[in-house]
Every structure is written in C-alpha cells, then in structure tokens.
Amino acid sequence: MSHAGGNGFLLEGVRRLGSGAIFFIQLLVACVPACGRPRLLAHQIYNAGARSLIIIMLAGLFVGMVLGLQGFDLLQRFGSEESLGIAAALGLLRELAPVITALLFAGRAGTALTSEIGLMRATDQLTAMEIMAVDPMRYVAAPRFLGGVIAMPLLTAVFSVIGLFGAQLIGVQLMGVDRGVFWSQTQGSVGLRDVTEGMVKSLVFGITCSLIAVHEGYYAAPTAEGVALATTRTVVASSVLTLLLDYVLTAEFL
Amino acid sequence: MVDVRDVHYAVSGRPIFSGLSLTVRAGRITAVMGPSGTGKTTLLRLITAQIAADGGQVVVFGDDLATLSGNEIYALRRRMGMLFQNGALLTGMDVFDNVAFPVREHTDLPEALIRTLVLTKLQAVGLRGAADLMPAELSGGMARRVALARAIVMDPEVLIYDEPFVGLDPISLGVIQRLIKHMNQALGITSIVVSHDVGELAAIADDSYLLEGGRVAAAGPPAELRASDSPAVRQFMTGSAEGPVAFHYPAPDYAAQLFGTEGS
Numbered sequence: 103m104s105h106a107g108g109n110g111f112l113l114e115g116v117r118r119l120g121s122g123a124i125f126f127i128q129l130l131v132a133c134v135p136a137c138g139r140p141r142l143l144a145h146q147i148y149n150a151g152a153r154s155l156i157i158i159m160l161a162g163l164f165v166g167m168v169l170g171l172q173g174f175d176l177l178q179r180f181g182s183e184e185s186l187g188i189a190a191a192l193g194l195l196r197e198l199a200p201v202i203t204a205l206l207f208a209g210r211a212g213t214a215l216t217s218e219i220g221l222m223r224a225t226d227q228l229t230a231m232e233i234m235a236v237d238p239m240r241y242v243a244a245p246r247f248l249g250g251v252i253a254m255p256l257l258t259a260v261f262s263v264i265g266l267f268g269a270q271l272i273g274v275q276l277m278g279v280d281r282g283v284f285w286s287q288t289q290g291s292v293g294l295r296d297v298t299e300g301m302v303k304s305l306v307f308g309i310t311c312s313l314i315a316v317h318e319g320y321y322a323a324p325t326a327e328g329v330a331l332a333t334t335r336t337v338v339a340s341s342v343l344t345l346l347l348d349y350v351l352t353a354e355f356l
Numbered sequence: 357m358v359d360v361r362d363v364h365y366a367v368s369g370r371p372i373f374s375g376l377s378l379t380v381r382a383g384r385i386t387a388v389m390g391p392s393g394t395g396k397t398t399l400l401r402l403i404t405a406q407i408a409a410d411g412g413q414v415v416v417f418g419d420d421l422a423t424l425s426g427n428e429i430y431a432l433r434r435r436m437g438m439l440f441q442n443g444a445l446l447t448g449m450d451v452f453d454n455v456a457f458p459v460r461e462h463t464d465l466p467e468a469l470i471r472t473l474v475l476t477k478l479q480a481v482g483l484r485g486a487a488d489l490m491p492a493e494l495s496g497g498m499a500r501r502v503a504l505a506r507a508i509v510m511d512p513e514v515l516i517y518d519e520p521f522v523g524l525d526p527i528s529l530g531v532i533q534r535l536i537k538h539m540n541q542a543l544g545i546t547s548i549v550v551s552h553d554v555g556e557l558a559a560i561a562d563d564s565y566l567l568e569g570g571r572v573a574a575a576g577p578p579a580e581l582r583a584s585d586s587p588a589v590r591q592f593m594t595g596s597a598e599g600p601v602a603f604h605y606p607a608p609d610y611a612a613q614l615f616g617t618e619g620s
Contacts, residue, residue: 222447230444233404234458234506235433241461 125317128239129247136244146249150211150312151256157206162261165198166190166268173269174277186279187288190269195292195300196355199262201348204307207254208340212315215246216336219319220329228320243320247312254308255301262300299355306347311340357382357417357514357546358403364411365398372398374570376412380514380563385540385547387557387578390567391592391601396550399567400518403548404438405429417513434462437507437545438516443499445491445506451478452487455506462510477505481535497528504535514546515539521553529556536560554593558582566592568601 136143169190177183219242222228228238266288273279315336322332358380365373372395380386390396401407402414405421414421416432424432445454455474459465465473478484481501491499500520507515520532537560539545551557557564558578566574566581566589574581574589582593591599607613 225447226440226442226444227446229406230438230440230446232406233433233436233438234461234510235430236458236461237430 121321122313122317125320126313129243129313129316132237132239132244133248135240136248139245142241142245143248143252146245147252148249150207150215150246150249151253154207154210154253154257155260157210158203158257158261159264161202161206162199162264163268165202165261166194166265166270167272169193169198169265170269170272170277174273174279183273183277183279184283185287186269186273186277187284187286188291190273191266191288191292192296194262194265194269195296196303197300197348197352199258199265200300200303200307201344203254203258203261203304204311204344205341207250207257207307208311208315208337208344211250211253212311212336212340213333215250215312215315216319216322216333217329219243219246219316220322220324220332223320223322224324224326224329238320243316247316250312250315251305251308254311255304258300258304295355299351302355303348303351306351307344310343310347314339314343358548359413359415360399360402361415362412363402363409363414365395365402365407365409371570373409376567376571378565378572378575380546380548382546383540383544384562385536385549385560387561387564388548388550388567389552389554389557389564389592390573391552394567395570396552396567397518400438400516400548400550403516404433404436434510435513436516437510437512437514439500439503439507439518439520441519441522443491443494443496443503445494445499445503447491449490450487451483451489451491451494451502454491454502455509458506458510473509474505477509478502480508480538481505482531495528497524497531500524500528500532501535504532504539508539508543508545511543512545514548517547517549517551519551520549521551521556533560554578554595568592 170186173186173189173193174183177185177189219228222238222242228242231238231241270281270284274281274284318332318336318339322328360376360378363373363376364371365376376395376399378388388396388399398407402409402421403416405414405416405424408422417435419428419432421429421432445451446457449457452474455477456470459470459473475484475487478487481504483498483501483505486494486498486502491502494502517536520536521529524532533556536547536549540547540560549557549561561578564576564578564581565572568588574584574586581589584590584593588600590596591601597603
C-alpha cells in the first residue's frame with residue numbers, strides 16, 4: 103500500500119515537472135509577442151513590483167538592523183567591529199536580499215498571480231478569451247510572468263540598499279562604529295562579482311517564482327478549493343525551490 | 357453552417373455522445389434542448405473546438421475541425437461569437453473596455469471608430485448608459501447583455517448562446533429573448549441556443565433538437581416536437597416527472613437503504 107502510495111506521489115511529481123517544463127516553453131514562445139505590448143507589461147511590473155515595495159522596504163530595513171546588531175556583537179568579540187560594513191553588505195547583496203525578496207515575492211505577488219489567473223479560469227474568462235480568438239497565454243500568462251521576472255531583481259536591489267541603510271543605522275548611529283570606516287570598508291571590499299551573484303540569483307528566483315505562480319493559476323481546478331490549493335502550492339513550491347536553488351547557485355559562485 | 361456527423365465523445369470512459377448528428381442551417385435560430393447532463397454544453401465546446409471528438413466529424417463553415425491547426429481554429433473562432441451562461445466578462449476592465457476588447461485585439465481601428473462601434477452595440481442591448489460600470493456592479497441580466505454586446509461586436513456569422521435564460525427575472529428574460537430574435541432577423545446571424553427552457557425556446561427557435569442518451573431523440577420545429585408521439589419527447593416538452601426519462605439517479609432500494617438492511 104505504502105509502496106503504491108510512494109509510486110503515486112513520484113508519478114504526480116514527475117507529471118507536474120513535465121507539465122511545468124512544457125508550460126515554460128509555451129510561455130517563452132508567448133513572451134515574444136508580449137514584449138511588444140509595453141502597456142500590458144508595465145501594468146504587470148507595477149502589480150508585481152511597485153505593489154510589493156512597502157513590504158520589501160520594511161523587511162529590508164529590519165533585516166539590515168538585525169544584521170547590524172548581530173554583526174556588531176560577533177565582530178566585537180574579535181575586535182574588528184569596523185568590518186561591520188563589509189559583513190552587512192556581502193551578507194545582504196549575495197544572500198539575504200535575493201532569498202528573502204524571493205520568499206516575500208512568493209507570498210505577496212505569487213499568491214496574487216495564482217489566485218487571479220485561477221479565478222479567471224473558474225469564471226470562464228480564459229475560455230471566453232479563447233473563443234474570442236485571443237490566446238490567454240499571450241494576453242494573461244506571458245505579461246504576468248515577464249512582469250515578475252523584471253520586478254524581482256529591482257526589488258532585490260531595493261532590499262539591499264534599504265538593508266545596508268538599516269545596518270548602518272544600528273552600527274554607526276547606535277553602536278558607534280565610525281561612519282567613514284563603515285562606508286570606506288564597504289566600498290573597498292564589495293566587488294562587481296558580489297553584486298552579480300545577487301542579481302543572477304534574483305533573476306533565477308524571479309523566473310522560478312513567476313513560472314510557478316502563473317502555472318499553478320493557469321491549471322488550477324476551477325473551484326474555490328482548487329484555487330485555494332493552487333495558491334498554497336505556489337507558496338510552498340516557490341519557497342522550497344528558492345532555498346534549493348540558492349544552495350546550488352552559491353556553490354557555483356564560490 | 358455547422359454540421360455534426362456521427363460524433364462520439366466520452367469523459368473518463370463515460371459516454372456523453374454516441375453517434376450524435378445534427379445540422380445548423382444558415383440564418384436560422386436552432387435550439388438544442390435536453391435534460392441536464394445530456395451534454396448540451398459539451399456540444400458547444402465541440403463546435404467551438406475547445407475539445408475534440410473521439411469519433412465522427414464536426415464541420416464548421418465547411419471545415420472539419422479535426423483537420424485544422426491552432427491558428428486556423430483561431431481564425432475560425434473570429435467568425436463566431438459566444439454568450440456564456442455567467443457572461444464571463446473580464447473583471448479587470450469596465451463595460452466599455454470589455455466590449456471593445458475583441459476589436460482592440462484583432463484590428464487596428466482608430467479609438468474614435470472603436471468608441472462609435474462599442475456605443476452602437478451597447479445601445480443595441482440597452483446598456484449605453486452603463487459603459488463606465490465595472491462587471492461587479494452589474495446584475496446577472498445586465499452582465500449577460502454586456503456579454504451579448506461583446507459577442508456581436510466583431511459581427512460574427514454564428515452566435516452561440518449557452519443557457520441564456522437561466523436565473524433571469526421575467527423582464528430580463530423577455531429582453532434576452534427579443535435580443536436573440538433581433539440579432540437573427542436584423543443582422544442575419546445564425547444562432548445556436550442551448551437551453552432547457554422549452555417555453556422560451558419554442559417562441560423564438562426555427563429548428564430544434566432534443567438530446568437524450570447521447571443522441572438526437574427528436575428534431576424539427578418546436579411545435580412539431582410538442583405534438584410528438586414519443587413518450588420521452590412528450591415528457592421533456594411537458595416537464596413531467598413520470599416517463600421514460602428517470603428523475604432519480606440510479607440508487608439502491610429506498611426502504612432497504614433507509615432501514616439499513618441493504619449492502620451493510
């Protein structure tokens with residue numbers, strides 16, 4: 103029984119992976135004409151990006167402040183608290199900003215995308231488009247996917263900047279690290295490679311999270327329960343894959 | 357205009373159609389009737405190429421749908437309009453933009469011309485004054501009329517109505533009924549109306565088909581169907597619970613199940 107259950111789980115996993123891969127190829131094909139619709143694209147970048155700004159800025163500030171506190175406490179033990187700027191900048195740029203932004207994106211923009219497309223499916227809006235000879239893949243899925251992919255690196259950059267400001271606020275203003283040392287050490291030690299690592303990660307997370315959100319919405323069962331399940335799957339799959347891919351990418355960059 | 361020839365279709369092994377054949381003639385209103393669950397909506401999905409038949413042919417505008425590519429199916433759908441049961445309006449845009457949507461997607465007409473076109477269609481369904489409302493602000497009947505305006509905005513040759521009378525108050529019902537007749541007579545649109553509201557259909561349909569058991573049980577003008585000798589046709593047309601079409605879904609013996617002596 104458990105053997106059969108295990109097989110069923112495995113088969114379902116393989117089926118989902120296959121469905122996701124085919125959907126990704128169809129989506130990439132649909133992205134070409136979608137790029138020629140700047141208004142549609144701008145609207146989706148606004149939805150996924152601008153509307154996530156508040157939560158990203160707040161999270162960035164608090165994560166940076168915690169990093170300032172913890173970093174100062176740790177570095178003080180070795181008498182090198184002036185390195186706080188480097189620690190905070192590298193931690194944020196390479197790791198915390200892309201990962202936490204992706205997790206927050208999955209929770210805010212990802213769920214919104216899934217439930218919106220799922221409800222469009224449940225209320226026959228996607229079918230109506232097909233009957234009107236408008237491909238919902240081009241009109242609905244591709245612009246939302248592209249919007250998410252473009253918004254993620256931008257949100258990550260905002261997270262990094264606000265986080266660094268938060269670390270500086272605690273380290274310099276509260277703990278008394280010299281402002282000049284903090285910034286000069288940061289400027290001297292952070293290289294293009296560190297920024298690239300963060301941006302590549304955020305781009306990969308953007309593609310992953312947006313693909314999952316759009317795919318789950320597009321194939322959600324057209325019922326209230328189906329849309330709820332799809333939304334849950336978006337958060338779970340996006341979060342797990344983000345952390346898994348983070349490890350792979352970190353190992354690749356180091 | 358639409359020819360369904362010996363179509364077979366099954367869902368998860370359960371046959372929906374087994375040898376269904378019917379013809380929709382150009383310029384006429386054709387009613388497709390039948391009890392719930394006889395596959396009326398499935399028939400519409402076959403005609404609009406949302407699903408493919410397991411066997412037989414569905415010929416629309418002279419083309420066998422099974423032989424058409426994705427792009428050819430989209431080209432064919434541009435010649436059709438469909439009114440969904442729930443309207444299926446795009447909830448993110450107002451009434452005006454909903455009606456303008458197919459025009460903007462398929463043509464490069466200037467905005468001034470689109471405005472004239474949309475207002476003309478909204479006037480035809482009596483909702484020119486509701487152009488700025490969002491779909492959530494409309495009643496069920498209004499939403500269906502907006503959807504009708506959207507369905508005719510590209511001047512289709514065939515207009516398909518899926519259960520257009522369900523859940524409407526008598527006034528909205530009468531309005532929709534008149535609109536279907538008007539679209540057919542004034543614009544010459546071939547209409548396919550799927551419904552189980554016998555009385556409403558009888559008043560407007562030129563031809564009618566009654567589906568039962570995956571096939572056409574009776575065909576002809578509604579008046580002819582009413583006078584039919586067939587017990588199944590008579591039962592449906594008069595709305596009787598007694599007759600060859602069982603009201604109850606197959607179940608074990610009632611008394612045995614109530615008193616727990618069955619199957620336990």
